[in-house]
Amino acid sequence: MARPKKEKSLHRGKRVYIRFTELEYELVAGYAKDAGYPIGTFVRKQALREKLEVNYNIVADLGEIQNLTVQAAGIGNNLNQIARYFHGGGLASRGMLEELKKCIAEIRELRQEIVQLGGAYRGNSKTHRK
DSSP: OOOOOOOTTTOOOOOOOOOOOHHHHHHHHHHHHHHTOOHHHHHHHHHTTOOOOOOOOOOOOHHHHHHHHHHHHHHHHHHHHHHHHHHTTOOOOHHHHHHHHHHHHHHHHHHHHHHHHHOOOOSOGGGGOO
16 A cells, blocks of 8 residues: 655645755754754755754763762862851961862862863853952
8 A cells, every 4th residue: 555645735846956065065964963854854944944953962971970979069068167167256277278279179170070071161251250
């Protein structure tokens, strides 16, 4: 038994031919692949300004992420203890300042590890500095 025919209004019988340079074609093909569509479908959806749904698959090493999470929790606990000390009327001693510097250094090292795992943060770092 043959496949049923599409309604005439749904049949795409009209063709449009378009030429690309090699670079343009590679770009369009890459965008289409990233979006998960064949090139023709991607170009049609773009031309008609239809919404393209792009699904990204994120691959992560859960063991590494769990390790970094444990490290971050430890650093956070240290900082909380230092904050509790100062809020309780503790004096700023050389030892406390060294502990703060150590925590800040650990945070920077942790950030570098995260950058190596997942790429650099692309926010505006100037907004976070004083």
